[in-house]
Structures are given as structure tokens and as C-alpha cells.
Amino acid sequence: MLRVWVRALGWTKGSGLSESLCIQRHLRHIVILCSACLVACSPAPDTPAAGQFASGSPELEQLERTGTAAPAAAAEKAKALYENAPQGSFSALDILSVQGALLAEARDDAALADVVTRLENWPNPQLTETARATVSFLRARQLWAANNLREAELMMDGIDKQQLSNAPPPLRMRFLRALGRLKDGSGRIEDAISLQLQALALAEQSGQRWLQALCRGELAQAYLHAQQPDRALSMVDEATRLAEQDRDAITLLRVYTQRGIVYAQLEKPEESLRSAEAAIRYAREANSPRDLALSLANLADNYLRKADFAHALTLSEEALPLARQAKDRTGELVALTNIGLAKISLGQIAEGKRFVEQAMVMDKQGGGVSSVGDTLNELGIYLERAGDAAGAIEAYHAYRQISDEDLQQEDRKAILEAQERFDSERRAKEIELLNRDNGIAAEQLRRGNLQMRLWALLAGCFVVSGILLALLYQRVRKTNAALATSNEQLKIQSEIDPLTGLANRRHFQLAIKRLADDGKLRGTVFLIDIDHFKRINDRFGHAAGDAVLVDVSHRLREAVRADDLVVRWGGEEFLIVVESRSAETVQALAQRLLDMIGKPPVSYAGQAITVTASIGFASFPIAPHDLAVNWERAINLVDTVMYMAKAHGRNRAYGIDQLDVQDESALDELAQGMDAAWREGRVGLRALQGPQTEALT
Template sequence: MSILYNSRGMIYSELGDVRTAGEAMQLALDYARKTGVRSMLALALGNAADSQLRKGDFQKARSLAEEALALAQASHDLDSETLARQNIGMAKIGLKQIEEGKREVIAAIGVAEDQGQMASAADGWLELAQQLERMVDLDGAVQAYHHYRKLSDQVMRDDSRKAVLETQARFDNERQAKEIDLLNQGNLLKAEQVRAGDLRLRLWAALGGCVVLSGILMGLAYQRIRNTNRALALSNETLKLQGERDPLTGLANRRHFQSAVKRLADKGRFGGTVFLIDIDHFKRINDSYGHAAGDAVLVEVARRLRSILRDEDLVVRWGGEEFLIVLDAHQVASAGILAQRLLDKIAHPPISHGETLITVTASIGFASFPLAPHGVVLAWERAIDLVDTVMYMAKAHGRNRAFGVAAMAALDEAGVVDLCSRLEAAWHGGEVTLQALQGTSKTEESGR
């Protein structure tokens, strides 16, 4: 029964029904206490503490997590001990013991990292970032989010390496099929050539008065060969284009970006203006209207972005609900004007999907490189790291807004990395100048 209620609690928790999830977790805990089975009790205590954290009852969450910690230590269960310590830290943050709680959560995440549990460590950083954001420790939240992005990128790289291998295998099969197709076309071409050769021989044999006729026939054969070659070249070009497009939105994908960015980077150093756009609360759109509606939103946002940009501007589907724009221009002022247009274009009018009107907003980070005022040039990975951090600040400050880097008191890349790791504080301390813009109307922004 305890396992059953645990599962029920987890399902309701995923659906966002905190109250029913809490009741189920409590029942799971009651049954686990009756059975006296330690592993079951540790699991139930961990989940119940987690549920209380979500409900905001930090005192209760803390006492449940402390009970779980004692149990985990007694049974030498390192995983449960780490979870319990993390929950205790989160509860302390909720109880306004922010620095102590932060230390405990970070130590618990460190243990998970040492154990090689990178996905759960990444989740830990994200939860910490959200908890600190709730407690208005924005600097701490931005730093935690930075760690989360780094680690989740690493996890995603590992996952996507697997996915890439599978996709590669699929792509190879498709390519093989295409190559067979091309080979057939090649054979046809050769057959055409042989036929043309035959024709030539016969024509030479017939010679004499047939010279004019043979010339015409040879001309026709030559024309056919040229057409076949043109078809081959077109087919190769189509193959290359398909591999660099996102199939849902038709925008360029990351692979295309990698080759395009080489054109914009001088010896790996990046020049231009970058915007990172992340749709706000996109998970809610999927949860409320369904995955197909989420897809429709992505397609429409992609169309709107393209509609206000020039053909030569690069627009990339960067991740699930993230888009990256790269302009070959360096003016920060005009970047601000474009950021405002992007915010407004995404939000107005609401996107229609069947009978439903879906209100969509986005958060945007942007910066122009080399960085003002000292003209610091960055590798493109660092440039995107910086824009990603500024984008998260736009999220942390309420969403439906754009933050852009106008100037940074850094003389080299190391200085930029340092300021980026404490951006909120550096902004307030005057070491960084940010341009902050807001979407013109916040119709549906519900915050947290």
C-alpha cells in the first residue's frame, strides 16, 4: 500500500496538484511506518519531505528530512542521506536561514556529482536556483542557474551523443538509400554514355552524308548527360540542407549554426550580436493545451521571428523552446530596438490553435561582440554563455522582458567569465551596464 500511495503522490505531484500529492505521500508514510521496513520508510520520508517543500511547509519538511537522515545514516544508505541533506538545506532556505541552507544543499549536490549522478546534481542546482529566486536571493539564484546550465548541458551532451548516434544510424540508412538511388542514376548516366558512344560509332560507320545528322544526335546525348549531372548536384545539395534544418520549425539547427558561426568568427573569436530567446512557462502551455498546441506555438514563434529579420540574419532553433539569433552587426543601440520588437512580436497577437487562443511571452538575453567598452573578443561558446546568463536574469526579474549587455568592465575573457559568474551583483555594483526592456503588455504573466 505504501508503494501504491507513493506512486499516486508522484503522479499528482507531476500534475501540479500539490494538495492531493501531499495527502497520498502522508498515507504512504503512515503505511511505511506500520510495516517498519527501513528502505520503504526512507523513501516515504524523502517523498513526504519533498512534498512539504513544494507546499511551502518548510518546518514540517525539515523535521521529515531530519528523520530520513537519521534512518539513512543508520542503514549506511548514501543516496538517501544525500537526498535528506539536500531537503534539509532547501527547508532551511525556506525558513530564511539562507546561507546555511545554501551551504548544505551545495554540499549535497557535490556528493551527487562525486557519485557521477550528474542528472540528479543538475536537478539539484535547478531546484536551488528556483528556491533562491523565491527567497529573492537573485545573485545566488543566477549563480545556481549557471551551474545548472553547465551541468545540464553536459548531461544533454551525453544524452544527445546517444541520440546523435541513433540519428546518425538512421541518417546513414537514409543516406545509403539515397546513395543507392544516386548510384542507379549514375548507372543510368553510364548507360546513356554507352548509348551515346554506340550512336557515335554507328554514325561514324554511316558517315558521309549522315555527318550532319550524327552531330544533332551527339548534341542530344550531350544535353541528356548535362541534365543528369545537374540532377545529381541538386540532389546532393538537398541532402546537405535537410541535415541542417529543424524538421518542426524549418529553422536552422545547431549543426548549421556550427558551420555558419565559423564565417562570423575570426580565429574562433566571435563578432556580431546574439539574442537568446526562451519562451516563458512553455511547460504550462504543453500541460494546459496539449503537446500539439505546444508544437503549433513553436512553429508560429519561429515564423514571427523570421518575419521581422533579414534573410541574411541567422535564426536557429537552439533547444526545445529556445531560439538563437545571430546578426552580423555590432551596434548595441539597434540591438535594443530589435529586442523590444522581438518581445512584442512574440506576444501579439495571441497564437491561435484551433478554437484556442494561447498567450505567449518570452525572455530574451542579448549582447554585441566585441564587448564594449574595451572591445573584448570572446570565443563563441563564451559569448553564448554570457547571453544565456543575461537571459536567465530576464527570467528571474519577472519574465516577458529582455536584458542586454551594454558594457562590461572587463579587459579580457577571464574578466568577462568572472563578471558573468556574479552578474546580478556586478550589475548593482556598476561593473556591468545592462539594458533592461519589458514586453509592452503582460497579459498572462503569472510569475510564481
């Protein structure tokens, strides 16, 4: 159920069937429902003391509470407040920080640039540093609104700590809250909790109940990620109490959304559902089409997970025109996707696909390549459940292609970073050697002068020079040896997955040469994908997901021989290559892999996590015509049958016994319709079932 809520608050990944599938699509809504949390207090005519919280004007406080429902209009009101404020005062600076945050949410880059220019040329020298820090804050908000969360975090990290500690409390709290949420989103939970506790202390100092409520709701998020559910529950219950006392509709909307997240994570679906319905009531009361559209879409996610597809469809169809009215592109994407998934589940497969495809086209046009991949994966899951195995396999293949492209970009980035570190080290050593050479040259010059003045010391100078040259030679040898060692370490690091210790794709591409004659693979390939891995991340946390990957990698290593190649292929996928082609041996290994992954459950933090996998495998050259293929085509073929295993129920292995093809072009054509070819008898497949386990919900 977590997926229902993460869209509203931009929390870490989640999905209805696999809660994290749609987070990439909707992280931008962190700003939509949380902007009020980041702008905390109203201005005072003069700069407040470092430990004093200004009381401020009710007009600016109201903009902070409700402005994100219509950020462009709210920014205009803030502009009017600024024009009436004393120029160069803290009051004026405070208003600009609120106006800039609203402009970032409205994606009005031109108007925001004007605000930034005013801050960069602030006339009051006593507030110059504060204005400079505010510029970084607003640029981070701009990046955040564009879903560039990592860049936003780096921008906030660039604010000098002294500037932060010296900033007046209203601004300091905004900075702390923004950075705390960004740290939480990037997995730096300890830093997030520390920052959010500081922000909460300032909120309590302000005396504003609505702000205290929102602070506690956000802190509950960090406690959830830190695996402290009791603290999370306590925080969100206190947030609800404060919001009920305040009775502001926008505050209640946000707090009940936060409450729903906590109760969903604590496996209390009925309370989570009640919170979702309350959030919708308050969105209607606040007359905020944008918030209402998102809340309806989120509640639709909830009903999709409960398999109440008719109700989910009704909610999504109500959300769609509201999102379009509010010009909320992300809300429109959520609604379109949910309409499509609901229709697919109701048997209207072709029509449902059209809605999902429309959403993906919009998403791709907006640059959301990764979120398109997540939507494809989700589409595959729904088509699989609807019985459209061929459509599911097609969606999974498209998802794999996007995932591979993302992974290759990450690999290239990691290699470039490692090479840059190596080059920096090498340059430093070269500079050191150059300095030594310069020292020798200076010594030689001095020796020449002494030679002219003191012929009697000529022999001694030669001895000294010889010793220096000998020492230099020894040092050069040691330096070269160190460079060679560093180069070898770089090579090793670039070929090992840092989490699991298994080989990575780079190592595979080098090692596969010994198993490929003239580029043609000889041996058996297994491709293993952990079932519902994103759901594991969402239910137990990303640290638990990492623990599952490490545990599974150990089980895979134990299942094979020492000289077999085991690779972390990417994400939750693993690749195994063995030399044996014996049908009996290969089938036994496939069954052993299923059994060892499936039992016993992975133990993490006192919890038993059920893990299963889908496996595709095949031996090469391919029987019965001994068709030889290169390793890329071999893996694509195994990938196809692995997705067939997923489409036919997961926790199973599908292996190719034989293919009635004699050349690679015929193989490619058959692979495009593998499921149909199997039913027609042109493909011989072997299906193996994994161990009986408790289903992961």
C-alpha cells in the first residue's frame, strides 16, 4: 500500500503491486504536497536574533500554508508583500525566499531568476551572507521541482555551515527541512533525522501548531526508513493531534497523507485507507484541484492493490480532468496509468494498454526515461495477471532495454570516476617526480658552481651526485611499482560489484572470451531475477533489499563450482555461465538454484523475508541443429525465457531444450514470438517449479 502515499509526499520507492515501480514517475510531487513544510515562518521588520523566532505576518503565513495549491497566484501575492516591505530588511528577504519557493514550484524560471538576481545584489551588507545562502536554497528548490534530487542535495550541501548556523531561525528552519528531506530521499537517514530534529525544535519555538504537525509527520518518515516503527507511529499520531487542533484543511490534508504512509508501512491497511479518504475530504474542503487530483489518484492506487478495480477506475477517471485543469502533468500521468491498469484488470486489455501507452509517451516527452521503464515493468505485471503472457513478455523486454541503458550509463560513470581518481593519483606522483628532478637539476647547478670555485671538492661532488642519482633511481623504481599496483587495483575494482563481491558486467565481457570460440558461446547460461524485489525494498527498506542481494549472491556462489562464472548482471538480476552442456546436469543445477534461493527465508533485523526467483536457461550451441550464437544473442534468448517464467507465475525456471531454427535470422524472428512458438511446438521448453513459500504481499 505504500505506493499510494509515496506519490503524495515523494518518499522512497513503492508500488501497489510493487510499490516502488511508480516513485520515479512521481518524485516531483515531493514539492506539491511538502512545499508548505519547507517555508516555515513569516518575516519580521528587522533581522531576528539567531535564537529568536520572528512572529511574522499572517498574510505570508497563509501563503506558506496554502500557496502550493496555486503557486503562480500565490507568488504574485508574495510579490505584492515584498513591494511593501522595507528594502534590504530581513522582512523583504524572508518574503523573497517564500516567493522564490513558490515560483520554483510553478516552474516559472524567468521570474525565479529575477528573485535570485535581487538576492545576489542584496543592499544590506549585514544580510549578504544570508541572501547568498537563500540563493542556494532557491536553486535547490528549482532542481527539486524538476526532479533533479541529487543535484538539489549537492546544492544544499554547498551552503556554508557557518552561514546556516548564523541565519535567522525562519530561514534556518527552511534550509534544515529542505536538506533533511533530501538526505532522507537519498538514503542518508542519520543525517536526515539530525536535521529534522533541529527543524522540529525551531518549529516548536515558533509556536505554530500547523508547522509542528508537519515537522512531526516528516520526521515519522525518517524513523520508518531507520526501521523504528514505534517512533514513527508516535510522531505521526502527535502530528494528527496537533493538526486536528489547528483545523486548517491543507495541514490536515498533508498530515493524513503522512499518517497513511506510516500505517501502510505498519501493515494496517484499514487505518491507512481511512487516512486516504480523510485526505480527499480535506482536499475538497481546501478547494485545491491539484491536491484533490493527486489524492484521488493515490486512493486509486490503494484500490488497485486491494483488487477493487472498478472503484480504482472510478477514482482515476475523476482525477484525470482535475489534473488537466490544474495543469498538473505528473498527476495526469498517474491518472492515465491507473485508468489503463484498472481497465486491463477488468478485461479491457487493448483499451487499457492505450491509456498506459499514452502516459508513457507523455512521460518520455518530458524526459522521464527511468519512470517509463518502471511503468513498463508495472504494465508487464498487470498483463501477466490478466493472462496476456505475450503482452507481458513484450513489456518486460522493453523494460529490460531501458534498464540496460540506464545500467550502462551508470557503469560508464563509475568507470570514469575511477579513472579520474587514478589519473589524479598519477598526476600527483608525476608532480612529485618532477619536483625531485628539479631538485636534482638545482643540485647539479650548485655542483657546477662549486666546481668552478672549489676544484679541490670535485671528487666529493661526484660522490654526492652519484648517491643522489642512485637514491632517485630507487625512488623512481618504487614509484613505478606503486603506479603498477594502483593500476591493477583500479582494474580489479572496476570488475567487482561492491555490494555483493561478485563479478560485474565489465569482468564478464573479459572473461567470456574463454567460453566463446570465434565469438560463439559454448556452455550454459542462467539468467536469474529476484521476484518482486521492489516490493521487498518497499516493505522492509532498502537496507533489507541490499541484505537480500548479498544473501542471494552467497547462495548462488555455493550452488555452483568454484570455476563457474557468477555475475551480478544489474539491479536484482544475476548471470551464471557454466561449461557443462549436459541436459541432466543443467536441469539439476537450475532446480538447485530455485531451491537454494527460495529456502530458507532471508533473515534481516529479526524479520524473515521470503525470496523467490524466476530463471531462464539454455545451452549453446542450440540443439538440435547445433546453432552457434554470440554471447549477446545467447543472453537475449535466455532473457526471453526468463520473462516467460515470470509471465507464467514466477518462482520457476524455464529452459530451452531445442529450437527448430538453423540460422540467426530465423532465431531472432522466433524469439520475438517465443510463447506462441512454444505452443505451436517449434520450441522445446523445460519448466521447473521452485519451492513452496509464503507469498510476499
